[in-house]
Amino acid sequence: MRSLFIIAFVFLQISSQAQNIFSTGEPLKIDVEKLLNAKLKITSNDPTANSVYQALIKKADEVLKLKPRSVMDKTDIPPSGSKHDYVSLAPYWWPDPAQPKGLPYIKKDGLINPEVKNFPDKEHMPKLCEQVYLLGLAYYFSGNENYAQKATELLSVWFIDTATRMNPNLNFAQMVKGINNGRGTGIIDTRHFNFAIDGIHLIESSKYWTKDKSQATKKWFTEFLYWLDNSPNGVEEKLTKNNHGVWYDAQCLGIALYVDNKKMAHDIVKRAFVRLDEQSNSDHLFPLEMERTNSLHYSTFNLVAFSVVAQLAEKIGINFWETETEHHHSLRKAYYALLPYLKKEKEWTLQEITPFNIQDGNVVLYYAYKKLNCKDCLDVIKKNAGENYSYLLIQLL
Numbered sequence: 001m002r003s004l005f006i007i008a009f010v011f012l013q014i015s016s017q018a019q020n021i022f023s024t025g026e027p028l029k030i031d032v033e034k035l036l037n038a039k040l041k042i043t044s045n046d047p048t049a050n051s052v053y054q055a056l057i058k059k060a061d062e063v064l065k066l067k068p069r070s071v072m073d074k075t076d077i078p079p080s081g082s083k084h085d086y087v088s089l090a091p092y093w094w095p096d097p098a099q100p101k102g103l104p105y106i107k108k109d110g111l112i113n114p115e116v117k118n119f120p121d122k123e124h125m126p127k128l129c130e131q132v133y134l135l136g137l138a139y140y141f142s143g144n145e146n147y148a149q150k151a152t153e154l155l156s157v158w159f160i161d162t163a164t165r166m167n168p169n170l171n172f173a174q175m176v177k178g179i180n181n182g183r184g185t186g187i188i189d190t191r192h193f194n195f196a197i198d199g200i201h202l203i204e205s206s207k208y209w210t211k212d213k214s215q216a217t218k219k220w221f222t223e224f225l226y227w228l229d230n231s232p233n234g235v236e237e238k239l240t241k242n243n244h245g246v247w248y249d250a251q252c253l254g255i256a257l258y259v260d261n262k263k264m265a266h267d268i269v270k271r272a273f274v275r276l277d278e279q280s281n282s283d284h285l286f287p288l289e290m291e292r293t294n295s296l297h298y299s300t301f302n303l304v305a306f307s308v309v310a311q312l313a314e315k316i317g318i319n320f321w322e323t324e325t326e327h328h329h330s331l332r333k334a335y336y337a338l339l340p341y342l343k344k345e346k347e348w349t350l351q352e353i354t355p356f357n358i359q360d361g362n363v364v365l366y367y368a369y370k371k372l373n374c375k376d377c378l379d380v381i382k383k384n385a386g387e388n389y390s391y392l393l394i395q396l397l
Contacts, residue, residue: 038396039141052396053141060138063131064150068157069124070164076119079181084167087182088122088189089115090174104178110293110353122189128158129195136202148206151199152213158196160216168224170233184236184244187228191247194254194308197221218259225255225264242288243298245275246305253312262316269318272309276334277325284329284337295350296341300360303338306331307367321371335368343380358384366394 041049071086078085091112095102116122132151139147157164173186200217203209228234229252237248249272256264279302281287289298310320310331324330340346342361365381368374382389389395 035140041396042141048390048395052391052393055391056134056393056396057138057142060134060147063135064146066131068154068164069120069128070157071121071124071166072164073124074119074121078172079175080171082167084165085172086121086125086166086170086189087119087172088174088186089113089119090176090183090185091116093176093179095177102177105176125158125190126192128154129192129199132199133195133202134199136199139206140202145206145208148203149208151203152206152208155196155200155217156213159220160213165220168220169227169231171231173233182233184233184238184240187233187237187251188244188247191251191305193221193251197254197258200258221255222259225252225259225261228252228255229264241275241279242286243302243305246272246279246302246309249275250305250308250312253309257312257315265312265316266318269309269313269316269320272306272313272320273323273325276306276331277327277329280325280327280329280334284333286334290350293351293353294356296348296352296356297354297360299338300342300364303334304360304363304367306334307364307371310371332372335364335372335374338364339368339374339377343377 038049042053072083074083074087076087077083078087090105092107092109093105094108094111094113096104096106132154135147135151135154138144139151159165170182170187170190172182173189175182175186200209200214204214228248229238234248237244239245240248249268253265253268253272256262256268279286279288286299286302289295289302292298306320313320321331341348342364348356362381362384365374365377365384369377369381381392381394385392
């Protein structure tokens with residue numbers, strides 16, 4: 001088992017109102033020592049650990065009942081003619097009322113076109129990753145092979161079985177009707193694969209995760225990484241200057257480490273340092289994100305992406321959190337530039353057409369607490385969470 005894992009900052013609410021276990025969808029990491037300590041707390045009947053553990057198991061038991069999803073579930077056919085190809089629509093593009101049949105579509109930044117739900121790949125894929133990771137945690141803490149068996153089934157359907165597997169490309173991700181069949185921008189869709197990969201690490205000791213399954217999945221991700229690095233859409237996204245470029249690096253880095261391509265991993269981290277240097281202004285904020293209609297959300301989103309890179313960089317001995325770039329920027333400085341707004345010590349005055357999701361802020365606050373010694377950040381999380389704090393997964397990990 002690898003020494004580091006990625007985990008979501010989640011509310012494990014026992015109530016019927018509980019939402020998606022990954023309440024933000026963005027990853028945080030924990031190391032094996034923390035997992036071992038949590039397991040010891042559970043076995044010693046620590047009240048706090050057991051409360052969260054029981055909520056985790058309840059969620060995992062719900063997943064055991066679910067039917068596996070695949071890219072074959074969509075009704076519309078991709079431009080390639082094969083349902084094995086992943087397809088999604090660009091979320092902020094809408095029919096042009098001034099044009100026949102609404103084509104070509106026009107952009108409305110920050111406003112999601114409900115038509116995106118006609119292609120469920122983008123909805124099913126993050127849920128798959130969430131479920132695999134949840135089952136992995138349940139298996140790790142309980143030793144119950146039913147959870148590993150279900151995770152193996154979900155992974156096999158999406159990545160391995162010839163009748164249902166996704167082709168290892170994103171040629172048709174975030175297509176814009178009337179303009180293109182897919183864009184490099186769509187690569188951000190699969191940033192959730194880091195969850196699936198970590199779920200795999202958590203079930204590696206299971207009898208159900210066989211050598212053949214492991215080799216087939218690594219082969220899939222090796223092919224996908226090649227596509228990311230060499231395809232026109234992949235190269236386009238690699239050159240993107242805003243959060244998309246950072247999430248591209250985070251995704252490629254996670255996969256490179258999974259398939260043991262250490263040289264590529266080092267190259268990606270170097271590239272991410274350049275991104276941090278180029279994207280930061282004199283206040284260590286991100287101007288390209290500040291231009292957006294949901295500027296605080298995207299500033300936070302970009303910071304989380306850099307944080308994923310930093311966590312993964314630890315696996316190859318690089319301290320991305322503290323190291324300064326050529327022009328004296330750093331992830332630490334970026335954090336302390338944004339934190340006053342997330343703590344509500346300062347008012348964010350730029351455009352935010354959709355109410356800011358407090359869970360997005362909690363993610364950054366937790367990183368700052370764990371990695372950058374922001375002691376009062378945990379107090380802010382507790383205040384934000386209120387009575388739900390006792391069910392935060394961080395209580396267990």
